[in-house]
Amino acid sequence: MTDLGSLRAAFSGTLLTADDPAYEDARAVFNSAVETRPAVIAQCGSTDDVKEALAFARRAGMPVAVRSGGHSVAGASLVQDGLVLDMRGMNAVSISPDGRSAVVGGGATWGTFDRVAQRAGAATTGGRVSTTGVGGLTLGGGSGWLERKHGLACDNLLAVDLVLADGRTVTASETEHPDLFWALHGGGGNFGVATSFTFRLHPLPEFSFALMLWPAEEGEAATRAWRDFADTAPEEIGGAALFITGPPEDFVPPELVGKPCCGVLVTSMGTAAELETLIAPLAALEPRALVLTDIPYADLQSMLDDPPGFRNYWSAEYLRSLPDEAVHAFCAAAERMITPSPSQHIMLPWGGAVARNAADWPMANRDTPWVAHPLGLWENPADDQRARDWAHHLRDVLAPWTTGAVYLNFIGDEGTDRVVAGYGRQNYDRLAGIKAEYDPGNTFNRWHNITPAKVSS
Ligand SMILES: Cc1cc2nc3c(=O)[nH]c(=O)nc-3n(C[C@H](O)[C@H](O)[C@H](O)COP(=O)(O)OP(=O)(O)OC[C@H]3O[C@@H](n4cnc5c(N)ncnc54)[C@H](O)[C@@H]3O)c2cc1C
Numbered sequence: 446m447t448d449l450g451s452l453r454a455a456f457s458g459t460l461l462t463a464d465d466p467a468y469e470d471a472r473a474v475f476n477s478a479v480e481t482r483p484a485v486i487a488q489c490g491s492t493d494d495v496k497e498a499l500a501f502a503r504r505a506g507m508p509v510a511v512r513s514g515g516h517s518v519a520g521a522s523l524v525q526d527g528l529v530l531d532m533r534g535m536n537a538v539s540i541s542p543d544g545r546s547a548v549v550g551g552g553a554t555w556g557t558f559d560r561v562a563q564r565a566g567a568a569t570t571g572g573r574v575s576t577t578g579v580g581g582l583t584l585g586g587g588s589g590w591l592e593r594k595h596g597l598a599c600d601n602l603l604a605v606d607l608v609l610a611d612g613r614t615v616t617a618s619e620t621e622h623p624d625l626f627w628a629l630h631g632g633g634g635n636f637g638v639a640t641s642f643t644f645r646l647h648p649l650p651e652f653s654f655a656l657m658l659w660p661a662e663e664g665e666a667a668t669r670a671w672r673d674f675a676d677t678a679p680e681e682i683g684g685a686a687l688f689i690t691g692p693p694e695d696f697v698p699p700e701l702v703g704k705p706c707c708g709v710l711v712t713s714m715g716t717a718a719e720l721e722t723l724i725a726p727l728a729a730l731e732p733r734a735l736v737l738t739d740i741p742y743a744d745l746q747s748m749l750d751d752p753p754g755f756r757n758y759w760s761a762e763y764l765r766s767l768p769d770e771a772v773h774a775f776c777a778a779a780e781r782m783i784t785p786s787p788s789q790h791i792m793l794p795w796g797g798a799v800a801r802n803a804a805d806w807p808m809a810n811r812d813t814p815w816v817a818h819p820l821g822l823w824e825n826p827a828d829d830q831r832a833r834d835w836a837h838h839l840r841d842v843l844a845p846w847t848t849g850a851v852y853l854n855f856i857g858d859e860g861t862d863r864v865v866a867g868y869g870r871q872n873y874d875r876l877a878g879i880k881a882e883y884d885p886g887n888t889f890n891r892w893h894n895i896t897p898a899k900v901s902s
């Protein structure tokens with residue numbers, strides 16, 4: 446058993462090992478297929494705790510992982526026999542007096558952040574599920590309903606406070622360590638432990654959404670209509686075309702409950718009355734279910750909260766165009782999705798502020814107009830291969846239209862080539878150089894790993 450004596454003396458948070466009753470709950474992550482068992486879970490309460498736990502791991506020669514929301518489907522927030530820096534206790538959110546910025550603890554969830562910001566009449570782009578961590582999502586880019594208007598979550602960063610592998614604390618911003626600040630716009634958890642993020646906030650507009658459902662057989666016509674709508678929609682509009690299992694909700698007719706459905710979700714920074722006019726071409730296709738309503742932003746942000754406890758396999762592709770042939774391939778591949786299950790077979794529109802100044806940032810192909818995203822959640826381990834096959838099949842059939850790059854937050858562990866593809870060779874090499882400066886020993890290697898460049902002596 447690990448002797449934690451030297452750490453206990455200096456640590457203000459809680460230290461858990463496998464014999465603690467709280468260990469199993471603390472170890473659980475979103476993807477129930479992840480069985481990794483760390484030796485120590487260090488539930489940090491302060492920046493000093495992070496430094497002490499890192500120093501202990503260094504002395505003990507233990508690998509480390511950093512955990513916030515625990516939503517990495519690859520299980521990147523755990524490490525076998527190593528030490529987990531569990532940031533969930535560092536979740537305070539404070540809004541500046543002028544309401545234009547927020548300082549958010551490195552372990553906060555989007556649910557906490559969105560609700561505090563909403564009370565101050567503000568918001569910024571965040572994840573679409575309230576239990577996802579601000580930390581992992583933002584460092585990996587951060588796609589959300591506001592992105593076409595306000596950019597990815599990382600585009601709204603003003604500063605990040607980090608503890609580096611050697612225990613130094615730094616602030617990265619446009620003026621301090623600007624190279625590191627650049628890398629934190631999609632380079633993920635490769636560079637240090639973020640103890641707090643400072644975000645730009647935007648005035649909170651009214652929000653509404655429309656959700657329409659058709660039987661899966663009618664999905665191709667609906668997806669084509671949605672493509673035409675999203676192609677020219679204002680930046681205030683977000684949403685997705687998706688294939689799902691019809692949920693047991695009042696607005697869903699009994700014949701669709703538990704059955705494969707095609708859905709179109711439209712989110713809007715405007716009222717439901719305004720949205721009704723915009724979605725008229727979609728509503729004309731006679732969806733069997735239609736919800737159109739005003740909604741507070743933070744409620745929209747938790748409306749799709751996925752259930753924990755399922756096995757997960759996710760993948761993604763960027764598409765440079767979405768002609769009818771690609772829509773057909775996308776819709777036909779949905780037949781292989783495991784149903785009934787909470788799995789989703791999604792096509793998201795990018796563009797707008799995601800694409801603006803795309804070349805200034807590390808993620809490749811941010812100016813892609815469409816993102817295909819098979820998101821598998823299922824219960825039975827016997828279906829593991831089926832879920833993978835479906836995701837890979839979708840990638841294969843869309844290959845004629847894909848760019849070759851990928852949004853890394855949306856995939857599990859798919860190997861080094863995919864990590865390089867996420868940035869493009871040139872940006873990957875630049876990130877590797879920055880990694881060599883800030884984490885030369887590759888301490889932070891659990892997220893899609895950027896290997897430190899070899900430094901010539
Ligand atoms: C249900 C669900 C919904 C999602 N929705 C979206 C979405 O709408 N948009 C989107 O872009 N992505 C989404 N994702 C993907 C998500 O952004 C990534 O999985 C992300 O890594 C999760 O962050 P986390 O903090 O919850 O994860 P964790 O598993 O806790 O962390 C993942 C990795 O992030 C790094 N990390 C986390 N916190 C810190 C920190 N404070 N300092 C340094 N490194 C840190 C670490 O390297 C860690 O290994 C979703 C994932 C799930 C499971």
